[in-house]
Amino acid sequence: QVQLVESGGGLVQAGGSLRLSCAASRSIFSINAMGWYRQAPGEQRELVARIHSGGNLNYADSVKGRFTISRDNYKNTVNLQMNSLKPEDTAVYYCNAIYYGNNFWGQGTQVTVSS
Numbered sequence: 001q002v003q004l005v006e007s008g009g010g011l012v013q014a015g016g017s018l019r020l021s022c023a024a025s026r027s028i029f030s031i032n033a034m035g036w037y038r039q040a041p042g043e044q045r046e047l048v049a050r051i052h053s054g055g056n057l058n059y060a061d062s063v064k065g066r067f068t069i070s071r072d073n074y075k076n077t078v079n080l081q082m083n084s085l086k087p088e089d090t091a092v093y094y095c096n097a098i099y100y101g102n103n104f105w106g107q108g109t110q111v112t113v114s115s
Contacts, residue, residue: 002026002104004095009109012085016113020080022095022106027076029053033098034078036069038091038111045094049080062088085113 003025012018020036028034035050035058049069050058057069068081078095090113095106 002031002097002099004097004104004106006093006095006106006109009093009111011112011114014085014087014113014115016085017081017083018085018111020082020093020095020109020111022078022080024076024078024097026099028071028073028078031097031099032101034071035096036078036080037094037096038089039094039108040091043091048093050096051078082111085111087113087115089113 005023006020008018008020010018033050033052036048037045038048039045048060048063049067051069051071066084071078091111092108093111094108097104
């Protein structure tokens with residue numbers, strides 16, 4: 001089992017920045033991959049960014065060059081730095097962990113970008 005707790009969401013104007021953080025209940029060395037997904041109203045949940053245990057990174061095309069995922073192995077956290085935010089980035093952002101083939105989710109944090 002992995003418990004995930006997100007923080008850092010909020011309201012920001014277009015062009016601004018936010019930093020999301022996800023704290024895991026176990027060492028992230030043991031977790032295959034951690035990432036961030038988002039879900040806007042009426043839309044499917046989509047992958048935003050993912051970092052694998054070996055360090056490989058994946059980004060959605062829509063956020064490349066604007067968002068950066070990173071991890072702190074000692075604090076067992078994964079962070080998402082979001083710059084140049086756009087109104088279309090508005091969504092609930094969920095932290096995800098893949099551990100022994102199972103998906104675990106945080107409770108979600110709202111990000112709202114005003115135009």
